[in-house]
Amino acid sequence: MIIFLAVSTAFMVGFLLTPIVILLLKKMELVDSPGGRKIHNGFIPSMGGIAFVLASFVSVLAWLDSQLIMEIRFLLAAFGLMFFVGLRDDMVNMSAFQKLAGQFISAYLVVVMADIRLTSLYGFFGIYEIPLWISYGISFFTILVLTNSFNLIDGLDGLAGSISLVTFMFLGWWFLEADLTSYSVFSFILVGSVLSFLVYNWHPAKIFMGDTGSLSLGFALAVLTILFIDKNGTMANYEGWKFNAPIASGIALLIIPIYDTSRIFIKRTLKGKSPMAPDKSHVHHFLLRMGMRHDQVTLTLVAVKIGFFSLIFLGSNLNDYVMLPIVILLAVVLGLKMDSMTLKRVRKINKNTPPILSKRLKRKTHQRPNIQGDVLEKVKISDN
Numbered sequence: 001m002i003i004f005l006a007v008s009t010a011f012m013v014g015f016l017l018t019p020i021v022i023l024l025l026k027k028m029e030l031v032d033s034p035g036g037r038k039i040h041n042g043f044i045p046s047m048g049g050i051a052f053v054l055a056s057f058v059s060v061l062a063w064l065d066s067q068l069i070m071e072i073r074f075l076l077a078a079f080g081l082m083f084f085v086g087l088r089d090d091m092v093n094m095s096a097f098q099k100l101a102g103q104f105i106s107a108y109l110v111v112v113m114a115d116i117r118l119t120s121l122y123g124f125f126g127i128y129e130i131p132l133w134i135s136y137g138i139s140f141f142t143i144l145v146l147t148n149s150f151n152l153i154d155g156l157d158g159l160a161g162s163i164s165l166v167t168f169m170f171l172g173w174w175f176l177e178a179d180l181t182s183y184s185v186f187s188f189i190l191v192g193s194v195l196s197f198l199v200y201n202w203h204p205a206k207i208f209m210g211d212t213g214s215l216s217l218g219f220a221l222a223v224l225t226i227l228f229i230d231k232n233g234t235m236a237n238y239e240g241w242k243f244n245a246p247i248a249s250g251i252a253l254l255i256i257p258i259y260d261t262s263r264i265f266i267k268r269t270l271k272g273k274s275p276m277a278p279d280k281s282h283v284h285h286f287l288l289r290m291g292m293r294h295d296q297v298t299l300t301l302v303a304v305k306i307g308f309f310s311l312i313f314l315g316s317n318l319n320d321y322v323m324l325p326i327v328i329l330l331a332v333v334l335g336l337k338m339d340s341m342t343l344k345r346v347r348k349i350n351k352n353t354p355p356i357l358s359k360r361l362k363r364k365t366h367q368r369p370n371i372q373g374d375v376l377e378k379v380k381i382s383d384n
Contacts, residue, residue, distance in 0.1 A: 006063040007192035014055035014196030021051045022207050047090050049213025052193035053083045059189045071182040074114035078106040082219040086211035107143040110223050122233030122246050124320045143222045149257035150218030156284045157203035157294040162302050164217045165194045171224050178240035203294035225250050243316045245323035252308040259331045286342045
């Protein structure tokens with residue numbers, strides 16, 4: 001019952017607050033302009049994370065008792081800090097070092113203070129225990145990479161919100177199964193708040209989440225996924241639904257941002273470009289080139305993600321030696337197939353579209369000469 005009330009509260013607060021945020025951002029002229037790498041039309045407010053993050057905290061304070069709040073206090077503090085990092089970056093562009101410093105402090109709160117970390121390789125390569133400093137290093141690196149990977153996919157109406165929505169729903173269910181009530185309620189609260197945002201962010205979007213929202217959601221997804229991996233790797237079978245391939249299962253939960261980031265980094269590096277250089281080579285850009293609308297791209301990638309969820313359920317009794325190659329190979333095959341289909345589609349479009357020069361020449365031949373009267377008079381005079 002508490003989960004239903006918490007989700008409902010988060011949704012209603014976010015649903016009522018978002019239009020107010022849209023109005024205020026427009027009055028303050030804090031909007032995202034079209035052009036360049038932007039693929040939207042018009043001037044759209046871009047700090048929608050304000051509404052759903054505040055809605056999340058209102059629901060937490062309303063429905064979690066003091067004991068549950070104490071259990072996730074460091075996660076809540078880190079989540080709030082990441083919100084302010086994103087807010088500052090949306091309002092005044094921060095340097096990469098400043099943004100990374102804020103993310104590092106947030107990661108410190110959960111890894112060191114809350115002890116949410118990858119404690120071993122859970123039998124992969126025969127490794128069950130790793131030194132504490134290696135555990136900290138891997139956990140910090142994973143959180144920072146996953147947070148920024150999720151931030152990179154926030155480039156399409158409804159995409160980041162929908163991807164996070166289905167993942168939080170899965171995590172909320174699993175934490176409930178594993179008797180991690182506080183984390184389960186927090187995950188479901190994020191489901192309600194993100195759902196309220198999607199009402200206004202679905203194509204055509206009235207507001208974007210910006211770094212204010214994408215960094216906050218990406219951080220929450222990264223931390224909760226690490227907790228999911230570690231608990232799966234250390235729990236007994238009777239403690240809940242156990243996935244015997246914790247690493248592969250964790251990768252499957254965030255397969256879209258992980259694959260997208262890996263793909264563009266590899267492509268940019270092979271072309272001699274900086275891996276951090278912005279461009280339009282993300283997965284959602286390729287799907288748009290196939291002729292899909294924003295909502296079709298979003299639903300396609302959500303369907304792919306649900307497909308990977310189904311895969312880890314089917315292979316829940318298999319270990320990482322089997323599941324990890326399957327998950328990675330399937331992601332690569334699907335990605336290569338998408339690239340091939342996109343290339344064929346672009347070639348077909350180019351083949352059926354006449355060159356720009358021929359269009360201009362055709363337009364000129366159809367234009368009637370417009371000779372002014374005074375010019376005609378001059379011609380007559382010169383003839384006489």
